[in-house]
Amino acid sequence: MKHLVIxxxxxxxxxxxxxxxxxLKRPDWRISIIDEKTEHHYQPGYLFLPFDIYEPEDIVKxxxxxxxxxxxxxxxxxxxxxxxxxxxLMADGNVFVYDIMIVATGAKIAPxxxxxxxxxxxxxxxxxxxxxEGALNLRNKxxxxxxxxxxxxxxxxxxxxxxxPLEFAFLAxxxxxxxxxxxxxxxxxxxxxxxxxxxxxxxxxxxxxxEEKHIQIESxxxxxxxxxENKKIIDYGGREIPFDLLVTVPxxxxxxxxxxxxxxxxxxxxxxxxxxxxSKNYQNVFVLxxxxxxxxxxxxxxxxxxxxxxxxxxxxxxxxEPLKEEFDGHANCFIETGGGKxxxxxxxxxxxxxxxxxxxxxxxxxxxxxxxxMNHMGKLAFRWVYWHMLLKxxxxxxxxxxxxxxxxxxxTATTH
Amino acid sequence: MEKVxxxxxxxxxxxGFMTDFKEWDNTVGEALATENEISxxxxxxxxxxxxxxxxxNEVPLSIRKxxxxxxxxxxxxxxxxPKAPLKTATKIAGxxxxxxxx
Numbered sequence: 001m002k003h004l005v006i007x008x009x010x011x012x013x014x015x016x017x018x019x020x021x022x023x024l025k026r027p028d029w030r031i032s033i034i035d036e037k038t039e040h041h042y043q044p045g046y047l048f049l050p051f052d053i054y055e056p057e058d059i060v061k062x063x064x065x066x067x068x069x070x071x072x073x074x075x076x077x078x079x080x081x082x083x084x085x086x087x088x089l090m091a092d093g094n095v096f097v098y099d100i101m102i103v104a105t106g107a108k109i110a111p112x113x114x115x116x117x118x119x120x121x122x123x124x125x126x127x128x129x130x131x132x133e134g135a136l137n138l139r140n141k142x143x144x145x146x147x148x149x150x151x152x153x154x155x156x157x158x159x160x161x162x163x164x165p166l167e168f169a170f171l172a173x174x175x176x177x178x179x180x181x182x183x184x185x186x187x188x189x190x191x192x193x194x195x196x197x198x199x200x201x202x203x204x205x206x207x208x209x210x211e212e213k214h215i216q217i218e219s220x221x222x223x224x225x226x227x228x229e230n231k232k233i234i235d236y237g238g239r240e241i242p243f244d245l246l247v248t249v250p251x252x253x254x255x256x257x258x259x260x261x262x263x264x265x266x267x268x269x270x271x272x273x274x275x276x277x278x279s280k281n282y283q284n285v286f287v288l289x290x291x292x293x294x295x296x297x298x299x300x301x302x303x304x305x306x307x308x309x310x311x312x313x314x315x316x317x318x319x320x321e322p323l324k325e326e327f328d329g330h331a332n333c334f335i336e337t338g339g340g341k342x343x344x345x346x347x348x349x350x351x352x353x354x355x356x357x358x359x360x361x362x363x364x365x366x367x368x369x370x371x372x373x374m375n376h377m378g379k380l381a382f383r384w385v386y387w388h389m390l391l392k393x394x395x396x397x398x399x400x401x402x403x404x405x406x407x408x409x410x411x412t413a414t415t416h
Numbered sequence: 417m418e419k420v421x422x423x424x425x426x427x428x429x430x431x432g433f434m435t436d437f438k439e440w441d442n443t444v445g446e447a448l449a450t451e452n453e454i455s456x457x458x459x460x461x462x463x464x465x466x467x468x469x470x471x472x473n474e475v476p477l478s479i480r481k482x483x484x485x486x487x488x489x490x491x492x493x494x495x496x497x498p499k500a501p502l503k504t505a506t507k508i509a510g511x512x513x514x515x516x517x518x
């Protein structure tokens with residue numbers, strides 16, 4: 001019996017287990033999925049936790065609830081992978097030999113990469129919201145914060161969900177308005193990029209929104225250290241930004257397991273072919289989700305589109321057929337803009353987000369790159385879609401894995 | 417769009433980054449540096465040369481990578497090309513603005 005092993009039972013790994021369980025069956029195939037965690041977190045929910053929009057129970061479910069019964073869920077930690085020998089060595093001494101391995105070990109924050117970030121003020125006046133603990137501690141802080149300088153900060157790219165810090169800024173504006181204390185809070189958005197976002201048209205739209213909400217932007221800021229004593233962040237050029245409350249997105253890195261196994265780059269991301277999702281170094285290893293180094297957004301929607309294409313490629317690999325070079329970097333993200341509204345962006349490797357309608361050209365009902373209440377409803381509905389459709393690998397109707405150019409208002413030359 | 421600099425015609429995008437590296441030479445580099453209020457020292461040229469080599473080898477550029485390159489540390493990189501060093505240095509070097517991913 002052949003063995004397919006999936007590392008990581010997060011969004012990407014769980015989707016692959018569900019997809020493949022329909023195709024690779026006993027007695028020919030055994031599928032195993034390995035994770036040390038027992039909880040599955042709806043990570044987009046971390047954004048809403050600090051503002052008391054979601055409760056912890058909206059975000060956390062049991063990991064085994066989403067793994068098909070025909071797949072072996074192995075809960076334990078991995079010591080090391082030896083890809084040259086097709087082996088996964090477990091911390092408890094067990095060894096799994098695989099024919100095919102899928103790496104879906106994700107990315108996590110590494111605040112220790114920045115001097116002083118994990119210092120005496122960590123989770124007192126310096127918070128992250130990319131972990132459950134960080135988001136929850138921040139919620140408790142915000143509940144009785146009296147106001148002052150709120151600094152929202154990105155350490156370096158790439159990060160998971162690159163729009164999340166902007167959404168945090170917009171939701172903070174809304175939150176303090178509701179608490180009738182917006183005049184007591186000065187919000188500053190600090191980014192290493194030269195504008196609000198990575199793509200020109202979306203940057204223009206988002207910067208306009210920041211301005212409208214009286215959020216200052218400080219761009220091109222490459223942080224050198226957090227000064228805990230004087231409560232300020234300092235960049236390599238000596239620029240200083242004072243804070244009373246710092247909400248930072250620390251450096252993101254791939255899992256340390258990839259470093260231990262010699263499979264990662266300088267940020268522990270696994271070198272991956274961007275159109276086939278096959279590892280660049282090992283033919284029988286495939287990578288999806290945040291764990292890979294492909295130049296696509298690190299986002300659940302990307303993992304979802306990748307999973308549809310990777311399933312097909314794994315079946316081709318099993319049959320000895322050439323892989324399809326089909327993944328186009330498709331991402332689809334709702335951006336909460338506060339006040340019960342949201343934007344929607346849809347883009348890929350070559351086409352930046354533009355205005356238009358989605359998913360039906362000319363009809364919508366969702367509008368691209370324009371604030372609307374319908375988009376916000378879409379974002380909230382997405383949590384249901386995530387638990388009930390996305391993780392199970394159910395195809396989302398009318399939304400294809402590769403991006404459609406229909407209904408989008410491109411200029412004549414739009415490739416970036 | 418086209419732009420005339422140091423007596424030469426070059427092609428740039430709307431942010432002023434050159435779109436054809438073959439049009440770049442040292443005098444174009446000097447002129448682009450002057451536009452960005454930088455006067456180039458031998459140290460600047462070393463860094464520009466390194467960035468161009470990495471670009472030709474299709475290595476994606478980031479502040480982190482440059483800091484670990486052994487050519488220049490991040491502090492000095494900022495001292496040489498103040499404010500937004502990666503953006504300014506790549507512009508003067510005649511290579512595309514690093515995508516810094518998404």
